Amino acid sequence: MNTLNVKAFGTVAPEADLKEMTINRRDVTSNDVEINILYCGVCHSDLHTARNEWGGTVYPNVPGHEIVGRITKVGNSVTKFKVGDLAGVGCMVDSCRECESCKEGLEQYCEKGNIQTYNGHDKHTNQQTFGGYSERVIVDEDFVLRVPENLDLAATAPLLCAGITTFSPLRHWNVGPGKKVGIVGIGGLGHMGVKIAKAMGAHVLVITTSLAKVEDAKRLGADEVILSTDKVQMKSHAGTLHFVLDCVSAQHDINAYLSLLKRDGSLTLVGAPEHPLPVAAFSLIPKRKSFAGSMIGGIAETQEMLDFCGQHNITSDIEMIRMQDINKAYDRLLKGDVKYRFVIDMASLKD
Incomplete structure (x- = not known):
């Protein structure tokens, strides 16, 4: 050859x-x-x-x-x-x-x-x-x-990569109008998750550790922004989200974000922390919650994502x-x- x-x-x-x-x-x-x-x-x-x-x-x-x-x-x-x-x-x-x-x-x-x-x-x-x-x-x-x-x-x-990594789980878990969605972490993945979830018609709540990112999250399209370090804010949103997309690759308390889910809600991890994340049984059992993971999408779904972004003028x-x-x-x-x-x-x- x-x-x-x-x-x-x-x-x-x-x-x-x-x-x-x-x-x-x-x-x-x-x-x-x-x-x-x-x-x-x-x-x-x-x-x-x-x-x-x-x-x-x-x-x-x-x-x-x-x-x-x-x-x-x-x-x-x-x-x-x-x-x-x-x-x-x-x-x-x-x-x-x-x-x-x-x-x-x-x-x-x-x-x-x-x-x-x-x-x-x-x-x-x-x-x-x-x-x-x-x-x-x-x-x-x-x-x-x-x-x-x-x-x-x-x-x-x-x-x-960043686009399809966030689009695929949002699509798979049927994010759209009438759904309240949390995006954890505003970085390379998270900022795409906000844009795509908003374009899908969802109500988007950004959860961040950084006060400096509040205004930027709103610029990206977030309807609401809360600090995960603020226990009062976190408690006020407990049990209100249909879906959470976790884009954080550092160690963090996954149970705090699972508490935000409604009955039958799902949290999907696309970030890749170096060490295992401890999950308490009672973070999942009482309201039949799901904790899942997701990779990129297949070729057809990636093309669908690009076409979607073209229609909604979404880029990184x-x-x-x-x-x-x-x-x-x-x-x-x-x-x-x-x-x-x-x-x-x-x-x-x-x-």
Whole structure:
């Protein structure tokens, strides 16, 4: 198989900074499209993987799974896209396509394990996959998304992870008019959750630990904002919410948020705390409450999310950076010093 030399930014070890490198991409097969990457969002997962904090990272590692670009080449069997089309790639680039989950359009829960956009296994090259911190990417057309033309492209990139991670559970638990929804934590995920839940027609209550985020939460569309550290405010909203989306990745008292649910209410965790969260039995039993988790969505649902965001003019709040500033961005990400998502202008990679 022919390969292409592609400029990228990646790391060769957990403790090493990301730096410019050359990687090999396969040429397009009959079902592939080649995408010239214009923008790539920076997800906390990128940092975790680059530094091997979850284990299993293969080096060299090139992160990036919030990819927006323009198609420059298509295989001879491609029917869904043509050269010049805007396209997006999210967290996965393939799956087994044969298991029950894949057949139901839930490739994110592939029973054999979906193929991640980076640090996955490319069946064509028998090597690891490389992500969007690069000039271009080659992906099977079945795992490529159409990007709405009306949206700001840079601010659309984070929808491919942060957008679908919040959209999928909100949709699955039937959030909409007549539902009162709590969003815990206003960061890269939470700020998208507020925008999407509001566009779905729900009454949105933001729960935050930071007084400084109250006004920003209202700007994003929240109908109400309460401080989780204020016991009076929390008690006044106990038993009032149909659904809570928990976007917090730090340790926190999950029982405090479960107390906000009505009978048959559900709390879904999309943040990923490092350590287990203790759950009291009587936080769930008395009112038949549910505590669940959720990943990203499947390809069809991700396309539905992009179309929904196009219709409602929803994008992420971003700060644009140059590729060469990625290590500084990682340091700031660890401090929570971003509102609310870094996006790399990939044109800077040519500098």
